[in-house]
Amino acid sequence: MSVGGSEMDKAERTMNNLDKAAILLMSMGEKDAAEVLKQMGPKEVQRVGAAMSQLSSVTQDTVSGVLTQFMNECGAQSGLGIGAEGYIRNMLNEALGEERARGFLDRILMGAGTGGINSxxxxxxxxxxxxxxLEHPQIQAVVLSYLEPDQSASILANFPEKVRLEIMMRIATLESVQPEALKELNMVLEKQFSGKGSNPSTTIGGTKTAAEIMNHLDGAQEQELMGAIKDVDEDLGTQIQDLMFVFDNLRDVDDRGIQSLLREVSSEVLILALKGADDFLKEKIFNNMSKRAAELLRDDLEAKGPVRIVEVEAAQKEILVVARRMADAGEIQLGGGSEAMI
Structure with missing residues (x-):
């Protein structure tokens, strides 16, 4: 069945999967679409909802093409739900690589038995x-390891400094959670547990999780907590710091990624952030702008008087949040590094 021709093909090439998901949901009845949304996490609902709200002037050919693609992909699968774990594992390995997929898969499979945490x-x-x-710090560490890093960072900010330190130390040294521990945790949170005692232990936490949470703390809290961690265990603190993505690491992002990032950042925020950047990073930014825009930015930087460190850190954090969001969406590839922001 031919649907749409070259115009539809061109439209499909310019759409990402989020746009296609939005079109698919908008093509369903409200009740069916609501049932689909119930199966998604909060971030997915927000992203799909935003995409749905931005749909405009979608042609019938495009809608037909999306529906046809969806039906073809569904039809290619046999026995949906049979061997689902293997299918999900292979899909994620192909998309993310084995190492990244392993942790993501643990969270997906863990989710079926962690209703309390998911809520x-x-x-x-x-x-x-x-x-x-009022829960034990180990339970607090498990909860924050399971949630998204940005949410965990915001939760952590509501605890006193001493408590933040203990929780982060436990997160960084956490490796796996036994089924009985998950069962106890969900009894505390929801008074019920749907998992099976035969489930293997789940990989969770660790220095990478700790670094991701630290990345989402504000500048003062991040420095304070990192200093406290190093006072207790300098090697552990260094391991966490090496895994963190900080503003100076933008030097490792390729030119195309920098150009995409700059389109999402206001000039006011960029000026503040660059007040605390070294010459190498400034030049990288200038080189990825038009000659006129770079000249204006240089002039604005020179004209900008002294600013407080906290303002610079806040601006850099704002840009890093955008960079991580774009990386999560596959729009840019972040570099890595171990240089701490000063």
Missing amino acids: LKWMDPRSVADVIR
């Missing part, structure tokens, strides 16, 4: 902090 994803950080405030 926390939909709560605001202060409310989650209140829920787990």
Whole structure:
């Protein structure tokens, strides 16, 4: 069945999977679309909802093409739900690479038996902090390891400095969680547990998780907590710091990625952020702008008087949040490094 011809093909090439998901949901009835959305996490719902709200002037050929692609892909699968774990594992390995896919798969498969923790994803950080405030620090560490790093960082900010240190130390040294521990955790959070005792232990936490959470703390909290961690265990602190993505690491992002990032950042924020950058990074930014825009930015930087360090750090954090969001969406590839921001 031919649908749409060259115009539809061109439209499909310019659409990403999020746009296609939005079109598919908009093509369903409200009840069916709601049932699909119930199966998604909070971030997925927000992203798909935003994409749906931005749809405009979608041709019938494009809609037909998306529906046809969806039906073809569904038809190519046999026995949906049979051997689902193997299918998901292979799909994620292909898309993300084996190492990254392993941790992601653990979270997906873990989700079927962690209703209590999953419910926390939909709560605001202060409310989650209140829920787990009186729990043992090990339970708090497991919860924050399971949630998204940005949410965990916001939750952590609601605890006193001493408590933040203990939780982060436990997150960094956490390796796996036994089924019985998950069962106890969900009894605490939801008074029920749907997992099976035969499940293997789940990989969770570790220095990478700790680094991701640290990346989302504000500048003052990040430096304070890193200093406290190094006071207790300097090697562990260094390991966490080596895995963190900081503003100076933007030098490792390729030119195309820098250009994409600059389109998402306001000039006011960029000027503040570059006040704390070295000459190498400044030149990298200038070289990825038009000659006129680079000249204007240089002039604005020179004209900008002294600014507080906290303002510079806040601007750099804002750009890093955008960079991580774009990396998560596959729009840019972040570099890595171990240089701490000064």
